[in-house]
Amino acid sequence: MPLYVYEVVLPDGSGGEQFEVIQRMSADPLTKHPETGEPVRRVFGEPNTPRAWTDMQGKAAVSDKNLAAKGFTKYVKTGDGTYDKTAGTGPKKLKRGK
Template sequence: MPIYVYEEILPDGSGGEPFEVIQPMSAAALTTHPDTGKPVRRVLSAPNAPRAWTDAHGKAAMTDKNLASKGFTKYVKSGDGSYEKTAGDGPKQIKR
């Protein structure tokens, strides 16, 4: 589940103390602070994409075989401006 950043809305409309909440993507944005009940708004922030994802059993989830089984295509840079497919469907090579 993603981590969302929220901030309290101060009486003058400016942003107050930020806090983080782990929520499903399908959940509606919070409108009040879960502890204080004060009004809040969601803050845009950079996405968090870990480089070494693992599954529930600690095995690498980003293997070529696993990516292909989930419908992803992976390309690896093979030269100046060209990429070769290592997993999934699609052209064998992409050139710039």
């Protein structure tokens, strides 16, 4: 359920104290403060949307330093069936058996 922000409407029409209420999208907006009974109006705020993922963030997420810090081991193929470790713990080389 969404979190809505309301504000108390002061006698001069300006906005007063703000408070948050979790309510269904299908519910009617509040017209009175649930505790004091003062008139209120819903305030439209900035939506909380995720940021776009950039190439730079992607490269940083899979960098050798970041992978090692997260406990992963990364190997890079160097030849036919041979892999060298570039990050993390584990054997320095892996060789595929034939």
